Amino acid sequence: MADVYSKKVMEHFYHPKNTGEMKKPDAVGEVGNPVCGDVMKLYIKVKDGKIADIRFQTMGCAAAIATSSMVTELAKGKTLLEAKKITRQDVADALSGLPPIKMHCSNLSAAALHAAIDNYLMDNEKKASKKKE
């Protein structure tokens, strides 16, 4: 099994970065479906338009956990605009590739990141329009 995955994937699976629930996040992104066995929750804290802190919780196979860990590493410190450009391919590449069957179901992390950023921007818009009223 371990042979199926790159060394990088196994590193991030055994020692994932930025795991656990975040207290008072600025936004959360949730993707996946428990029925399929892969779900991910990603928390962000934003400061000056940049991702100041990021954490994740994932239920899924080794690939799902490794991609979650990797996306938090890739996004940390980036501006929201830069972070939104991170694709699932970027995540896979940073892990030296994923088995083809894991490219989709288990590679949710970029989508979770985008969802968190979208939620953050939407919340801000709402707050801004409330201020105008």
Added chain:
Amino acid sequence: MPEIYMDHAATSPLSEEVLAAMKPYFSRKFGNASSLHAFGRGAKEALDASRQQVASALGCLPEEIVFTSGGTESDNLAIKGACLANRHKGNHIITSKIEHPAVLATCKYLEKQGFSVTYLPVTSDGFVRQQAVEAAITDKTILITIMHANNEIGTVQPISKIGEIAKERGALFHTDAVQTVGKIKTDVNELGVGMLSLSAHKFCGPKGVGALFVKKGVRLEPLLHGGEHERQMRSGTENVAGIVGLAHALALSQMGMEKEATRQMKLRDRLIEGVLSSIPESRLHGSRENRLPNNANFGFKYIEGEGLLLMLDSKGVAASTGSACSSTKLEPSHVLLALGLPPEDAHGSLRLTLGKSNTENQVERLLRVLPPIINKLRKMSPMRAGVTWNGKEEGHG
């Protein structure tokens, strides 16, 4: 770190004694059993003796044993062979939803060829109900195929009861006994079967060799045509070394079988009791009483099996999971789903299957390393009691 192998349902180590018995047939005694000269006669004698050994283990006649390349071929030969030979009598097959893929995929194939198949549901413990078999039988039923014990959850089916029904209604009855031969009693007369599949590497024999018991008078259409070996049911020069290994391993497993089963059962029960008492929101899959002496299968909520498997592997424990992500398919185990488990719960399963090498110390070690791993994975998981998930579905395009 000592390696602990608890995946004997996948395969078991070839015993040294068996290897020694096989060796001459790779070299010195290399003859083709069909040849009339001394080399051929030597091979033929080994083949005959092996057939006799297997027959006495199963309680049948030597000529009722057909050697094959393994469990999958035995299942294919039994099912396709019987259906093709009996299609003038009917076109209906009865099986269960929890059969091994070698049976299920063969039945699916036959459906494409115009046969109709009833896939019987099972109880939450994994039992095929006799009443369900009775209700499914029609005048067109030519074959019933129900596994002796399930490879994932270890539930042992009431085969002899189903055999009585089959006999009464004149349907041929096959059982896939790949997980039971060498572990519990598999006398074909007691079971009341017309055909029985077995595979050598599950009982410390070599891979690539198996056998099918075919009761006298049962006609099968062969899958392999050629030199008409194995009473015309399986052409191809016999794998003499493999067959010698199969017979030898089977004979060894018969000696002291009850004692070894009792020993493994004790280890299994300790595993079950230890896991269920130390890990919250864990459950046992399969029957508590009627299960293989060497099988324990657990479900752990909120986690996925592949990660569990890899973390156990990193601690020197080899186990298995019915989780979707552990293999090339994306559906969770068809067996666990058939038990009525919701798919989200079927992902976090762990199968531990014991063998001769496993000791009490190893079981205790497993019980020490498992809880922290479950804990770690659960801490990483967004799922827990009371959480309803409403995340966007992504990535399933």
